[in-house]
Amino acid sequence: MSADDVADDVDGDGAGGGGAEPGNGPTEADEFDDRPGLYVESTVIMTTVRVVAPFVLTFALFIMFHGADSPGGGFQGGVIAGSVVMMLAFAYGIESTRRWIDVRAVVALAAGGVLAFVGIGVGAIVLGGQFLQYTEYERLLDHASKYGIELVELGIGAIVASVAIGLFFLLAAGFTHAVEGETA
Amino acid sequence: MTPFEWVIVGIAVVGAFFGAVAAIGIVRLPDVYTRAHAASKSDTLATVLAVGAAALTLDSGLSTVKSVFLIVFLFVTNPTAAHAIARAARDQGIEPWTTGTEEGDDR
Numbered sequence: 001m002s003a004d005d006v007a008d009d010v011d012g013d014g015a016g017g018g019g020a021e022p023g024n025g026p027t028e029a030d031e032f033d034d035r036p037g038l039y040v041e042s043t044v045i046m047t048t049v050r051v052v053a054p055f056v057l058t059f060a061l062f063i064m065f066h067g068a069d070s071p072g073g074g075f076q077g078g079v080i081a082g083s084v085v086m087m088l089a090f091a092y093g094i095e096s097t098r099r100w101i102d103v104r105a106v107v108a109l110a111a112g113g114v115l116a117f118v119g120i121g122v123g124a125i126v127l128g129g130q131f132l133q134y135t136e137y138e139r140l141l142d143h144a145s146k147y148g149i150e151l152v153e154l155g156i157g158a159i160v161a162s163v164a165i166g167l168f169f170l171l172a173a174g175f176t177h178a179v180e181g182e183t184a
Numbered sequence: 185m186t187p188f189e190w191v192i193v194g195i196a197v198v199g200a201f202f203g204a205v206a207a208i209g210i211v212r213l214p215d216v217y218t219r220a221h222a223a224s225k226s227d228t229l230a231t232v233l234a235v236g237a238a239a240l241t242l243d244s245g246l247s248t249v250k251s252v253f254l255i256v257f258l259f260v261t262n263p264t265a266a267h268a269i270a271r272a273a274r275d276q277g278i279e280p281w282t283t284g285t286e287e288g289d290d291r
Contacts, residue, residue, distance in 0.1 A: 042267070042268070042271055044264060044267050045264060045271075048260060048261065048264040051260070052257065052260060052261060055257065090268060
């Protein structure tokens with residue numbers, strides 16, 4: 001039990017209370033904190049997420065980079081990358097994750113993805129080709145078509161991931177307000 | 185067919201059997217906890233056996249390695265997801281199903 005308490009304190013930044021055991025029922029959780037519906041961390045879920053999250057992010061990049069010549073692509077990989085944040089939110093609590101990830105960073109990621117996509121597309125026009133005509137970059141560096149496709153896929157992935165994260169946070173905000181409205 | 189292929193067919197059939205068990209359990213069992221019980225254990229075993237049969241069928245190259253990775257992560261994540269669902273149901277205050285007349289309020 002003491003190990004569980006230490007794990008809760010280290011990882012949950014105190015949100016679950018110092019003495020909160022992983023198996024607490026709803027009534028005990030309400031006694032610990034005046035906020036209703038507060039999430040109490042589970043050691044099983046936190047450990048699994050901590051182990052799996054890097055692999056999931058790697059798999060997301062794997063899917064994104066294989067979009068050019070095999071099944072996969074920026075959309076699927078972006079959704080997987082966004083699901084990493086949702087997984088962290090399920091394990092460590094939605095409000096903790098919301099404090100950890102600045103909303104401006106999410107918006108900046110989406111804007112950066114759009115800028116990468118448009119920049120590569122318009123850059124080809126500047127070099128004298130059509131929109132997204134990667135072959136125009138061949139005179140600048142070798143294998144420019146592949147790099148262009150991969151960069152566009154990364155941009156799409158950044159857009160999809162950040163939009164998924166933002167939508168998830170918006171839905172979670174509605175849920176929290178609904179819970180507070182019920183008890184108030 | 186070689187004996188090795190018969191072994192692969194046997195593994196796939198056992199996996200399909202446990203998949204059917206999981207599906208029947210989700211349809212027939214009474215509440216969320218027993219359904220999570222059926223879905224997590226039987227479904228994990230069914231998926232792992234099916235992917236294992238695929239891993240044995242494929243050439244012993246990159247595809248087999250990917251299948252083995254799939255099996256490892258299924259074994260880690262599938263029970264954890266079932267645990268999270270059951271735990272969230274308990275946080276919401278859902279009472280476990282009992283036979284009714286016996287004591288069912290010992291928690």
